[in-house]
Amino acid sequence: MELLDTLIVGAGISGLSLAHALHKEATSPSPLKILVAESQGRVGGNITTVTGEGFLWEEGPNSFSPTPELMKLAVDVGLKQELIFADRKLPRFVYWQKKLQPVPMTPPAMIQSQLLSFPGKLRALFGALGFVGPAMGDRLSQQGDEETVSQFFRRHLGTEVMQRLVEPFVSGVYAGDPQQLSAAAAFGRVAKMADVGGGLVAGALLSAKNRPKKMPADPNVPKTRPGELGSFKQGLKALPEAIAAELGDRVKLNWHLTRLQRTERETYIAVFSTPDGQQEVEARTVVLTTPAYVTADLLQPLQPEVSSALQAFTYPTVACVVLAYPHSDVNGKLVGFGNLIPRGQGIRTLGTIWTSSLFADRTPAGWHTLTSFIGGATDSEIGNLDSEQIVREVHRDLSRILLKPDVPQPKVLAVNVWKRAIPQYNLGHFDRLQQIDEGLKSLPGVYLCSNYVGGVALGDCVRRGFDRAREVGEYLQNKQSDTRSI
Structure with a gap:
């Protein structure tokens, strides 16, 4: 041997x-x-x-953030010319109170955003500047002084930011329950900022100041910009x-x-x-x-x-559902990364990636491809449904958010039920x-x-x-x- x-x-x-x-x-x-x-x-x-019928889709991860290690690896194995990137300016949306609201990505956008109320914005501003109470209470003691994601962001940025921004993000990344996820483990960089600076803004500034200098960029690796998502x-x-x-x-x-x-x-x-x-x-x-x-x-x-x-x-169960609709079935133009849905909005789906908007040439002319995720830590019952039932749930949700009234059933490209999807x-x-x-x-x-x-x-x-x-x-x-x- x-x-x-x-x-x-x-x-x-x-x-x-x-x-x-x-x-x-x-x-x-x-x-x-x-x-x-x-x-x-x-x-x-x-x-x-x-791939099939002129479509190309993903049933697991859908894209990647172009980290230095991943980009170097792609180039090393001969995929430099195969790299593609989505337009980083494509908006992200949150479905809140029966409307798709753009996620504010800059301070001016936050001020103008209708996703948060004026009191909610003020609460977030004061919290970000460090006007935050200490983490305390009997429940925290029972948790070994470890805050959940929900506790951390409510304390620092308020209930509105937690419910309307953080919670859907948690659904999109972990398919998780913010009342169970550890803030320090799931949002390590943000938690460290709060510890370092006493507030998120001060912590971000101090972290940037103390960040080690970057190594010289490899000239053979394509340059990317913050916010871009990649694939091949x-x-x-x-x-x-x-x-x-x-x-x-x-x-x-x-x-x-x-x-x-x-x-x-x-x-x-x-x-x-x-x-x-x-x-x-x-x-x-x-x-x-x-x-x-x-x-x-x-x-x-x-x-x-x-x-x-x-x-x-x-590892909660998550179903990836890939559906295709003619352009005529969709309300307006789909231009964006996709939408996430906070819990409590009467929508079971966690979120939908607007696949045909994200990467070109993956969908036949005249069609939209939508990749939705349903289930997760807050909806364990999804594992008890068959594929047809899951498609009906997702189609119903899409009909409320993106589709015109009474559109026919979609072309079903895939229903992949990951019984044990993402570690929590x-x-x-x-x-x-x-x-x-x-x-x-x-x-x-x-x-x-x-x-x-x-x-x-x-x-x-x-x-x-x-x-x-x-x-x-x-x-x-x-x-x-x-x-x-x-």
């Missing part, structure tokens, strides 16, 4: 980014021996790009597929990890179920990029405390991570790299993969040095 340097379990964007970094940094004459094992028959994890001409799947092509036969599909065990020489034996029967792999390091509930089962025999902490992460950064998040880190000390060479740690966006996944690659590389170098010194 060949001894690998690193076994990576999972070929989602986290695992592939990590594998790319290790593969790229490995130098001859002794390149690292890497294997990426994926249980599905394709790479990409939650990235699900589909052939959809997001282009990135994982390009990385996998670079790695070649180091990527194994339909390999399902059934058991992981430690050896006396501090390596790990991984047992896989594969199309060719059972396969065993031995590796010096193992990186598990699998969801928390899968990782919990794998680590239960090796580290029950880590397994217990991982089992505490919750709920109260106690950092305690769980600390328990995991402490437990992993007894398993040297085992690393976790998944979106329940450090952010759920694609850019977060790439950055996390690069960071873990550095840790794995350092561990292997140290082990090699220890061996030579014996």
Whole structure:
């Protein structure tokens, strides 16, 4: 049995980014021996790009913020000419009191916005300037002095901002419940600003002043501007597929990890179920990029405390519904990123991306494509509906917000029900991570790299993969040095 340097379990964007970094940094004459094992028959994890009848759509993540790491990765794997970006000036909307209201993106827009009342604007202004009461109360004490997203933003910016801006954003990013999500975990940068400056404005200014200087930009990486969202001409799947092509036969599909065990020489034996029967792999390091509930089962025999902490992460059910309508069915022109819907507006859908407005050439002439998300932490019942029922719910909501009266049923491109969609950064998040880190000390060479740690966006996944690659590389170098010194 060949001894690998690193076994990576999972070929989602986290695992592939990590594998790319290790593969790229490995130098001859002794390149690292890497294997990426994926249980599905394709790479990409939650990235699900589909085409048909002249349409191209996404059933998982729909776009990315162009972070430096992600952009560098795209260029490194030959996708520079495939990059596309949506117009950053496209407005975002919130559906409030039966109207689509533009989200104010600048101070002047906030002043003119009809989304907030005049008292609501004043409350937000005074709170942002630091006129904020302390976090206190019996409930907070019961929570270990950790504020929920709802508590934090109500305290700093008031109820209106919380209900009309923050809550729909939480639905769009986490499909989460702001009364359960940890403010420090889900909105870490904002929470730190408040801690640093005593108020959000002062904290933002101090954070900008103390921010490390940026490294010189790589001239080979296209420049982007704040607010832009990116993709690729052939959809997001282009990135994982390009990385996998670079790695070649180091990527194994339909390999399902059934058991992981430690050896006396501090390596790990991984047992896989594969199309060719059972396969065993031995590796010096193992990186598990699998969801928390899968990782919990794998680590239960090796580290029950880590397994217990991982089992505490919750993943609500979310359905992605992609519908197409003729232009004649839609009220006016759809120009914008899309709309989010706060709870309490009589609308079950969490939000809708105006896909045909965001990226050109993905929809046949005369059609609009709308990608809606429904379910989440505040609507667990969505998992009990079948596809036809889910389409009816979404179509009814769209009829109230975007469509003309009595339009016929849409062309249904996809209904993808993610039974366990997005990990929730709920109260106690950092305690769980600390328990995991402490437990992993007894398993040297085992690393976790998944979106329940450090952010759920694609850019977060790439950055996390690069960071873990550095840790794995350092561990292997140290082990090699220890061996030579014996």
